[in-house]
Amino acid sequence: MELIIKDNGQVASEAAARVVARLVHEKPNAVIGLATGSTPLMLYRELIRLHKEEGLDFSQVTTFNLDEYIGLLPEHEQSYRRFMNENLFEHINIKMENTHVPDGMAEDVPASCAAYEQAIVDAGGIDLQVLGIGSDGHVGFNEPTSSFASRTRIKTLTRQTVADNARFFENDESRVPHHCITMGIGTIMDARMNIMLAFGENKAEAVAATVEGPVASIMPASILQHHANAKVFIDEAAASQL
Numbered sequence: 036m037e038l039i040i041k042d043n044g045q046v047a048s049e050a051a052a053r054v055v056a057r058l059v060h061e062k063p064n065a066v067i068g069l070a071t072g073s074t075p076l077m078l079y080r081e082l083i084r085l086h087k088e089e090g091l092d093f094s095q096v097t098t099f100n101l102d103e104y105i106g107l108l109p110e111h112e113q114s115y116r117r118f119m120n121e122n123l124f125e126h127i128n129i130k131m132e133n134t135h136v137p138d139g140m141a142e143d144v145p146a147s148c149a150a151y152e153q154a155i156v157d158a159g160g161i162d163l164q165v166l167g168i169g170s171d172g173h174v175g176f177n178e179p180t181s182s183f184a185s186r187t188r189i190k191t192l193t194r195q196t197v198a199d200n201a202r203f204f205e206n207d208e209s210r211v212p213h214h215c216i217t218m219g220i221g222t223i224m225d226a227r228m229n230i231m232l233a234f235g236e237n238k239a240e241a242v243a244a245t246v247e248g249p250v251a252s253i254m255p256a257s258i259l260q261h262h263a264n265a266k267v268f269i270d271e272a273a274a275s276q277l
């Protein structure tokens with residue numbers, strides 16, 4: 036695990052964007068795994084800048100997002116599909132049909148999850164996966180105690196995650212979906228490179244446990260210690276408990 040500590044999230048995100056840009060230069064048809072949440076926003080802004088100012092070309096890139104809430108239509112303001120469209124896809128030259136987000140409205144969820152896994156395999160596997168981290172150490176929506184061997188599946192959000200995410204639902208926990216579809220930890224570990232971003236004081240404990248703690252399913256992100264090519268980009272505040 037390579038740890039990259041920068042003064043602030045902006046500088047760390049620019050460094051992470053350079054890693055993504057290098058991949059896209061070297062492999063124009065790269066397969067990239069993407070994350071939502073507030074953390075990757077600066078990375079996505081930097082990728083948009085690189086596209087607009089330096090011609091970074093996404094026309095052959097394929098993406099797979101980590102997760103989606105169950106029961107939200109793609110156009111819902113808080114759906115992860117809409118988040119990705121608004122914060123990245125609509126601002127770069129990616130083909131929408133090459134972008135994938137789990138289907139939170141699927142009638143047959145297990146079949147839809149299996150199809151998502153198959154689509155990743157058919158695309159040649161994920162070259163680079165972008166990750167955030169929940170304050171409880173979750174990656175995607177793989178909450179504490181998720182199996183390290185897990186694949187894309189339905190999960191129930193923990194009370195902590197529902198509380199953390201209520202700010203996006205008018206601070207009303209009853210509006211937060213309690214179920215989601217998420218890539219599994221096994222799916223994430225299959226990516227050829229993982230880059231995790233974590234900023235701010237409220238991630239410091241999870242970052243310390245991820246980087247220095249034992250590898251344990253109670254801290255899902257700690258499995259990255261076993262990944263051959265994992266980079267963790269953090270700011271000073273997120274590094275404060277290391």
Ligand code: GLP
Pocket residue numbers: 070071072073074075101102166167168169170173174175176196
């Ligand atoms: C959600 C997402 C995760 C994300 C986490 C942290 O739970 N499913 O992928 O890492 O939130 O969000 P934030 O970056 O807003 O702190």
